[in-house]
Amino acid sequence: MTGSFARRVLAGAGLGIALTVAGGAFAQQKEVVVGLQCDRTGATQIVGTSLCPGYHDYVALVNSKGGVEGHKIKVLEIDHEYKVPQGMEAYERFKKEGAVIVGVYGTPHIQAMTQKLTEDKIPGTSPGFGTAAAADGQRYPYIFPIAATYWSQGTAAVKFAKDQMGGSLKDKKIAFLFYDNPAGREPLPVLEELAKVEGFTMQTWAVPPPGVEMGAQVLDITQRFRADFVLAHLFGRSPSVSIKELKRVGFPLRKVVSFVWGSGEADIEAAGGWAAAEGYNTMQFAGVGSEYPVHKQIVEMYKKDGKPAPKEFASSVYYNRGMLIAVMHVEAIRNALKAKPGGGITGEDAKAGFEKIKGITLDGFMPPLEVTAKDHEGGGYVQIFQVKGGKFEKTTDWFRAYPEVLAKALKDHAPK
Amino acid sequence: MFFRESGVFHTTYQRDMALYPMPITKFAVAAFAVLFVGVLPFSMHEYYVSIVNLVLIAVVGALGLNILVGYTGQISIGHGAFMSVGAYTAANLIVRLDMPFWVAVPAGGAMAALIGAVVGIPSLRIKGLYLAIATLAAQLIIEWTINHVPWISGGVQASIEVPRPRLFGYVLNSQRDLYFFLLAFATVAIVATLNLVRSRIGRAFIAIRDQDIAAEIIGINIFRYKLLAFAISSFYAGVTGVLYTYYLGIANYEQFQIVVSIDYLAMIIIGGLGSVLGSIFGAIFVTLLPIVIRLFMESFGSLLFDPKDVLNLIPMLRLILFGALIIVFLVLEPEGLDRLWRNIRNYFRVWPFSY
Incomplete structure (x- = not known):
């Protein structure tokens, strides 16, 4: 048995060398390298285990159809356990392998990498997290949020609440329940500004990490403050706890809207199932469900290999977000290659490619993004989906709100 | 290193405790210096240099923690927080007062030393696991404070962007530049620790570790030396935090959470408690x-x-x-990688005439 194992390893080593040689030869055939950071084992694995496969599947789909402008896309994935040193190491590795785009994962990571990315002129994406001020493409030329930042999510949440309350928030009470870390607090200045603009009373409740205990906060919100609407901005395990607690005290969940990281299928299931969470509103920056044409193509691709549809479809919210990131990367590369048909694109070309992305909707799967040199967020569109009858049901189309408030926040944040 | 010490006989205590116990050590150190300054950074791809950089930062932190845990026998689970104290002190000095790195690094260390000494006060009354919990409290309090006081943390994001270190107008921004920057501090940290542990202070630390009542009886001021151990150890931690801040270009409290404290404890336990070489081995091992x-x-x-x-x-x-x-590794050698290395060395020292 030992002998067979040794033979297997030896054969493996030989095959490995053969593959490396073949890979080397293949690399001369046109290829674009992209680095993807991932967290499949750390604090946010609930997201990572579905998001990263989504990314890979979309890239595989593009490659199976002949790639982008005659180039194949090669994805390097490194899991960083949501730790910053590992993330830095992963980034240097991507750079060594010649990555032209780095998909960054995690707020502390994008912050730690901001300076490096700018120095090395490699665009990094931080969809739905990271510094909201990075939407300003002139100040952060190589950081691309490419999806609604926490500020945009804040304005969208208030707009949604306003529509639900019959078009006015005057003298209403709004509770903001947030995870007590920098990412959780980020929407605060925007919400405070909106409270002035719309004339509502806002109070905030912080949930200290790890966020599995919020009975006191929820009681306070519902019994003493008597909130008319709750905006929840939580991460990890805590969204499901918030649903449970709000449900327990009898607060109607249709008067709750969660920001994007408390909006996955897993959160609903952990809160006691779809029936328990009926009415809960979730904010999304990518399509929800696996009925879009792009999913059908992925199923086709899997079928060709004789495999069933990927099991990650069951967690479509995060899977689709992974696909959205991949779509954005692919389109940036496509634009870059169009400008430079000979190939050999660099990070700078990819940056220019990002800034030309416009009107890629994939039949409603993607928001009507338009990334420009000034606006790296691409508009900051979101959709609201409500838990209804055992699934997420779309309640609004893509929308964004209060651009003047966002512009003011950006201006206030800029260094004087 | 592998060499025979035949013909070398120490006749005084000074000789026996010297930094270079044998003439050949000087050559070994010189060879290492050439390797690290002249050969290594220029023969490696930048990616590998970046890994070495992470190791260098970890070495400083592990040395500091080893002074406290390994040499003085006081436990701390608060070193991640002390690093953040150094990081934010330096970041504020750099951004608000435009301080150069040769002010920011010691200032960050000094502030951490101050906080560390305060946190060390309970060590006068409590020991072992109880002290661990007291330092754990410090970790949480410092984390919370930085997170919630915008004057320290620089705003809601609790992160301060810091420009790269400059030396005579030259900006150190590539991995190779930063390698030399970090190497300089790591070298100073190693030499300082080697000297510290063979000084009066170091011997007092060891006496306290071995038996604090006996140490008090022979005239060691426990109050002073325990706090000193906390201060020195936190100084190293603070410097680690500043180096880390310079390396990343940002001070962010999420990089100094309790997991980091545990990681550093793991480093010194795996490397070997109460050993300088062990701290280095541990830092390399856990990072690589x-x-x-x-x-x-x-x-x-x-x-x-x-x-x-x-x-x-x-x-x-x-x-x-x-x-x-x-x-x-711990089952193989509970005293850590350092002991493992010494066993190997001792075996080969008399090889092939082992008895």
Whole structure:
């Protein structure tokens, strides 16, 4: 048995060398390298285990159809356990392998990498997290949020609440329940500004990490403050706890809207199932469900290999977000290659490619993004989906709100 | 190193405790200096330099923690927080007052030393696990404070962007530049620790570790030396935080959470408590092991598993292997990698005439 194992390893080593040689030869055939950071084992694995496969599947789909402008896309994935040193190491590795785009994962990571990315002129994406001020493409030329930042999510949440309350928030009470870390607090200045603009009373409740205990906060919100609407901005395990607690005290969940990281299928299931969470509103920056044409193509691709549809479809919210990131990367590369048909694109070309992305909707799967040199967020569109009858049901189309408030926040944040 | 010390006889205590116990050590040190300054940074790809940089930062932190835990026998789970104290002190000085690094680094260390000494006060009354919990409280309090006081943290994001260090107008921004920057501090830290532990202070620390009542009876001021141990150790931690801030270009409290404190404790336990070389081994081991396992898995993982599963398996297996290897090394030699190294060395020293 030992002998067979040794033979297997030896054969493996030989095959490995053969593959490396073949890979080397293949690399001369046109290829674009992209680095993807991932967290499949750390604090946010609930997201990572579905998001990263989504990314890979979309890239595989593009490659199976002949790639982008005659180039194949090669994805390097490194899991960083949501730790910053590992993330830095992963980034240097991507750079060594010649990555032209780095998909960054995690707020502390994008912050730690901001300076490096700018120095090395490699665009990094931080969809739905990271510094909201990075939407300003002139100040952060190589950081691309490419999806609604926490500020945009804040304005969208208030707009949604306003529509639900019959078009006015005057003298209403709004509770903001947030995870007590920098990412959780980020929407605060925007919400405070909106409270002035719309004339509502806002109070905030912080949930200290790890966020599995919020009975006191929820009681306070519902019994003493008597909130008319709750905006929840939580991460990890805590969204499901918030649903449970709000449900327990009898607060109607249709008067709750969660920001994007408390909006996955897993959160609903952990809160006691779809029936328990009926009415809960979730904010999304990518399509929800696996009925879009792009999913059908992925199923086709899997079928060709004789495999069933990927099991990650069951967690479509995060899977689709992974696909959205991949779509954005692919389109940036496509634009870059169009400008430079000979190939050999660099990070700078990819940056220019990002800034030309416009009107890629994939039949409603993607928001009507338009990334420009000034606006790296691409508009900051979101959709609201409500838990209804055992699934997420779309309640609004893509929308964004209060651009003047966002512009003011950006201006206030800029260094004087 | 492997050399025979025949013909070298120490006749005084001074000779016996010298930094260079034998003439050949000087050559060994010179050879290492040439290797690290002249050969290594220029023969490696920048990616590998970046890994060495992470090791260098870890070495400073591990040395500091080892002074406290390994030499003085006081436990601390608050070192991640002390690092953040150094990081934010330096970041504020750099951004608000435009201080150069040669002010920011010691200032960050000094502030951490001050806070560390305060946190060390309970060590006068309590020991062992109880002290661990007291320092754990410090970790949480400092984390909370930084997180909630915008004057320190620089706003809601609790992160301060810091420009790269400059030396005579030259901006150190490539991995290679930063390598020399970090190497200088790591070298100072190593030499300072080597000297500290063979000084009066170091001997007092060791006496307290071995038996604090006996140490008090022979005239060591426990109050002073315990707090001094906390202060010195926190100074190292603070410097680690500043180096880390310069390396990343940002001070962010999420990089100094309790996991970091535990990681550093793991480093010195694996490397060897009460040993300078052990701190270095531990820092190298804990920083490199995950990377090496991943490289190995990337090369061979796809032979045993489906390529799509490999992506899921690499990180999982890495965690399992990491834990397993730590256990293996500790079972193999509970006194750490340093002892393992000395055993190997002693074996070869008399080889082939071992008796």
